Amino acid sequence: MTDVDRAGQRTDVTGPPPDVPPTVPPSLEEPHSLDASKETLEDYTLRFAPRSYRRWGTGVVATSALGGIAYLADFAIGANIGIAHGTTNALWGIAIAAVIIFVTGFPLAYYAARYNIDLDLITRGSGFGYYGSVLTNVIFATFTFIFFALEGSIMAQGLELGLGIPLWLGYAISTLMVIPLVIYGMKALAKLQVWTTPLWLVLFVIPMVYLLVSHPDSVETFFAYQGADGDGAPSFASMMLAAGVCLSLMAQIAEQIDYLRFMPPRTDANRRSWWRAVILAGPGWVIFGAVKQIVGLFVAVYIIARLTPDASATANEPVHQFLTVYEQFLPDWAAMTLAVILVVISQIKINVTNAYSGSLAWTNSFTRVTKHYPGRLVFVLFNLAVALLLMELNMFSVLNTILGFYANCAMAWVVTVAADIVINKGLLKISPTVPEFRRGMLYAFNPVGFVSVILSAGLSIAVFFGLFGSGIQPFSPIVAIVLALVLTPLIAVVTKGRYYLRRTDDGIDLPMFDADGNPSGEHLTCHVCRVDYERPDMVRCQTHDAYVCSLDLSTDKVGDHVLPAQH
Structure with a gap:
């Protein structure tokens, strides 16, 4: 069996549990504690940035x-x-x-x-x-x-x-x-x-x-x-x-x-x-x-x-x-x-x-x-x-050629995400308002954004290189933007938003947000790495009566911590 320490490196834990430092959040008075230094090095690369670190x-x-x-x-x-x-x-x-x-x-x-x-x-x-x-x-x-x-x-x-x-x-x-x-x-x-x-x-x-x-x-x-x-x-x-x-x-x-x-x-x-x-x-x-x-x-x-x-x-x-x-x-x-x-x-x-x-x-x-x-x-x-x-x-x-080509990819991506937030989340209410990022809560692929980026970037790049004629060639940025704006809500409506969330319940009774609407600062212990993390970073473990953090979910090769899909 393997485990994951706070910085993400996997270590053998077949014997007694490894010694770990106290799982209190690093304080302003102790900025050089072991936990704080590890997090400074890794900087919450794959996860929610907790308020104790901000x-x-x-x-x-x-x-x-x-x-x-x-x-x-x-x-x-x-x-x-x-x-x-x-x-x-x-x-x-x-x-x-x-x-x-x-x-x-x-x-x-x-x-x-x-x-x-x-x-x-x-x-x-x-x-x-x-x-x-x-x-x-x-x-x-x-x-x-x-x-x-x-x-x-x-x-x-x-x-x-x-x-x-x-x-x-x-x-x-x-x-x-x-x-x-x-x-x-x-x-x-x-x-x-x-x-x-x-x-x-x-x-x-x-x-x-x-x-x-x-x-x-x-x-x-x-x-x-x-x-x-x-x-x-x-x-x-x-x-x-x-x-x-x-x-x-x-x-x-x-x-x-x-x-x-x-x-x-x-x-x-x-x-x-x-x-x-x-x-x-x-x-x-x-x-x-x-x-x-x-x-x-x-x-x-x-x-x-x-x-x-x-x-x-x-x-x-x-x-x-x-x-x-x-x-x-x-x-x-x-x-x-x-x-x-x-x-x-x-x-x-x-x-x-x-x-x-x-x-x-x-x-x-x-x-x-x-x-x-x-x-x-x-x-x-x-x-x-x-x-x-x-x-x-x-x-x-x-320079001009490289940047002009890359612009089509960047616009397709950013406009698609912005369109999902503003149109699908805000106006149509198809996409869940709170952004979800944890494994098990999301489907592997969602065609709304994935297909939108591929089509809008691909077609605008074709326009950029003149495949549709020199008359439209200068307007490849407009092609990328318009396609991303149209395709993102269109695909969401066609699929009825069914590929956004694999689950709506992460198995934790504590509220996700505080009274001001900010992500909760409540701490829960991850049973895999034995470290405390804040509520938004945690999910209930499928095979244990405990919680698991998002990084351990990401590195779970057999998937025994991942919650099943809700039907």
Whole structure:
């Protein structure tokens, strides 16, 4: 017989029960207890985040989440779509994408903060089923290593420019340096993001203020710019092509949720700050992202219009953008130093989040499929290895194509989940209102979300590659969004919602929520690992008169703890 300890590693328990530390939740006064350190390492990878671990205030959680969007990819994206389609089309594309991302991200962020679960756990009970959401986990994990590679490439460009380090070595440095930071989970990430954000803001704002004050005519030049080929007249097709690239960032909401799941319970006392944090750090991230895209395009146009052709050749590279502006009012050595510092800080802030969130996604998928939990660190290393390979293959040179293709998958997934929450749960009342994630409570696959994502992503990708003609090709983002919005409620109505819940009763008499509607903080002991967990993470065991936690259910290879289906 095997058992599972608190961190998820399986140990032999054929003899006497192993010694375990007291099963009281780690307190703020004892943050370094054995239990607390294990949970810090694993960070509730596969399960509900209990209130005993959520010690951060709303402001700290929001700052940590927003600190992760200090990436420089937005500057490159804005510059690339502007150079390709002109300022007017790029601005409309950025605006269209921002509205779509905000609207679809809001219900997801709310569910994560309210029920303290990540987007994979939300997805399971929002139309995909226990195993069906593995598909969306792969989509999200792909996002994390694509954007890790993109940010790592930008940092390598900065190291090459400032320190003469070859690109191949810069790629390796940008990858390896995040490992010591990311393995310690939310506790380390929160401190990193809070401490580095003020410096990042100063380094970002100063050059922008200089350009606007010293070169006010650059604003007029910016709005008049019509792209590299001079044919950037307003065109809805061009706007949608630009929006499609920006919409590749839609999956960023999943990374924001990896922080938002640690929000404290919402009460009358913190209601305003709670909502403010959820909105700003959830869907609100796209407002800051859109600003950075516009700034990236603005600086690129300034460089193209005013400086030498050699400078224009690298106008879409963020490190050259900031270096060029710094050089306008600082000595060369100071400009280079500040540009490299900005690039390094930005890369660390986002890539610890990319590595962290990617490790959660891969671990979730692997554990469900194999029923074995190897620990999150294994997949930190796996995700970084894939990202490093992409960097060495120079993915930066085909950025628009990669992001445009990926956007179709991301939109199909996020819009499907958002549609299930808003339409199926909220309006039609077909989908259960409370998101369920525990094995045995859900069917293995739910066609509502699973089929919707496959069809909407598949058809929009076909449109993206021109299989339905060049006339409709720019509108692949619209195809993905419309199909996901239509198919999700349609399939739910056709199937009458019968594939959402395998059971409605988890066998526990205690209420799931407290008087304020927050997940209960009552503790129950898991009879398998002999550790206390909070009520939402527990289910009654099928073969014992006891309770079992969600992680032990996930790793139960013979299924003797799993409750039978209700008829």
